Amino acid sequence: MMQKLLSTEKLSIGCVAPPGGSVENKTGAWRSMRPVFKQAECIGCRACELACPEGCVFGDAKKKQFDFDPDYCKGCGICATECPVDDIDMVMEEK
Amino acid sequence: MGEKQILEGAMAVAHAVARCRPEVVAAYPITPQTHISEELSQIVADGELEAEFVKVESEFGAASVVLGASAAGARAYTATSSQGLLLMSEVLWNIAGMRLPVVLACANRSISAPLSIWCDHQDAEAIRDCGIIQLYAEDTQEACDMHVIAFKVAEDRRVLLPAMVNLDGFLLTHVFEPTELPDQALCDKFLGRYEAVMKLDPADPATFGAFTEPDKCMEGRWMVHDACLRSLPVIEEVSDAFEKAFGRPSGGLLEGYRSDDAETILIAKGSLCGTIKDVVDEMRDAGHKVGLVRIKCYRPWPTEAVRSALAGAKRIAVVERGGSFGAGGIVTPEVKETLFDAGLRIPVSGFCVQLGGREVPPDGIREIIERVEKGEKQKAYEYFRLKKELLPDLVPEV
Numbered sequence: 001m002m003q004k005l006l007s008t009e010k011l012s013i014g015c016v017a018p019p020g021g022s023v024e025n026k027t028g029a030w031r032s033m034r035p036v037f038k039q040a041e042c043i044g045c046r047a048c049e050l051a052c053p054e055g056c057v058f059g060d061a062k063k064k065q066f067d068f069d070p071d072y073c074k075g076c077g078i079c080a081t082e083c084p085v086d087d088i089d090m091v092m093e094e095k
Numbered sequence: 096m097g098e099k100q101i102l103e104g105a106m107a108v109a110h111a112v113a114r115c116r117p118e119v120v121a122a123y124p125i126t127p128q129t130h131i132s133e134e135l136s137q138i139v140a141d142g143e144l145e146a147e148f149v150k151v152e153s154e155f156g157a158a159s160v161v162l163g164a165s166a167a168g169a170r171a172y173t174a175t176s177s178q179g180l181l182l183m184s185e186v187l188w189n190i191a192g193m194r195l196p197v198v199l200a201c202a203n204r205s206i207s208a209p210l211s212i213w214c215d216h217q218d219a220e221a222i223r224d225c226g227i228i229q230l231y232a233e234d235t236q237e238a239c240d241m242h243v244i245a246f247k248v249a250e251d252r253r254v255l256l257p258a259m260v261n262l263d264g265f266l267l268t269h270v271f272e273p274t275e276l277p278d279q280a281l282c283d284k285f286l287g288r289y290e291a292v293m294k295l296d297p298a299d300p301a302t303f304g305a306f307t308e309p310d311k312c313m314e315g316r317w318m319v320h321d322a323c324l325r326s327l328p329v330i331e332e333v334s335d336a337f338e339k340a341f342g343r344p345s346g347g348l349l350e351g352y353r354s355d356d357a358e359t360i361l362i363a364k365g366s367l368c369g370t371i372k373d374v375v376d377e378m379r380d381a382g383h384k385v386g387l388v389r390i391k392c393y394r395p396w397p398t399e400a401v402r403s404a405l406a407g408a409k410r411i412a413v414v415e416r417g418g419s420f421g422a423g424g425i426v427t428p429e430v431k432e433t434l435f436d437a438g439l440r441i442p443v444s445g446f447c448v449q450l451g452g453r454e455v456p457p458d459g460i461r462e463i464i465e466r467v468e469k470g471e472k473q474k475a476y477e478y479f480r481l482k483k484e485l486l487p488d489l490v491p492e493v
Contacts, residue, residue: 014293014303014304016302016305017302025306
């Protein structure tokens, strides 16, 4: 009954939305800085992955390769600050 | 018709609310509201009302509980005052935005600082813009009956907004007056059961108060404004139906008291109107063409009703229990806008007569009427009978 009342085209009374809407909202558009994972000195400690407040850093510790999800990364730079071997640079996001 | 009993205002309200059969009540004690929630918790504990009474840690918690309960499809109620209402305010905007028909009472009380437990209207006026319907009672009977009306209007599918019944702290909450409680069978018939259009349900999930991007948010907010405006005829319709069912004219948008042929009209809301009516009667006997327009529904602002009630006046005085510091009155500019937009250039004077429970005796009302009758030109919103002798030097010398 709820799903019938909710449409993606129009707002509903009270702006009730179908579940899962937060995933569709690509909040990475707010970013002014972006991380660059150099993948040169990485020791696979996962500090970047664990410190990311958005949970959008992912990778493989064994292969010592990490990267970020540009759809949701806000460019906060915590990954770069926490990296013990300085393997992540923050650069200006330019479009 | 039922029987009148001598009841304390707050307790009468609690019993009237119980007869509306809320399914969830959450409240936190604050003077002068406490007797409402205290009595309701007793009614629930005695098994006279089948409801969940949720004890909370604060008014923020109380408002959050009734938000959740209402979103889950329950008829929900809370009551508060002053600082409690302000602590609720963030949640109240959400309740209005999510279009949840929560009903609450505000036992109107001054806001700190300085600390005062006594009556003025600044607490309710501070949240006037959030999309909650605001009704103001003149006596305990109206305070009871307006709750029944509030539930009916709030839950109407053309409205779906929260509604707040205002009753003056102490002046109505703690006074003992002959009051007829709304009859249970009539209440049941009048209100029926609340059936939510959309509700939180784990089997059929949805997000309430969802995130909107700038391309949609304004429309979401405008819908609250639009629903408020569309509730005006519903309030009138429900008030008429209430009068037919219960035999009392407790609802409505405003009351004109000897205002039809009045040259001088006072505007006020709440229990102060009782005093004003007495002064109007006395001055009518002495030949003054004076009347009162009492605002019963303050939000939504009944523009057309106010305009037609005032159109024949030669001068108007707004008698307020609040003020917008650094600007002027709160109700006064709304009256001016209502007239100005219709090209009516009737002089309007604004007076803050009471903050923090200051008494305004009949001679104060008489003085205001006589001053505006003389055509006194008001330069600014006036804090009436301000005790200048109490004021320190404006710039303290250290």
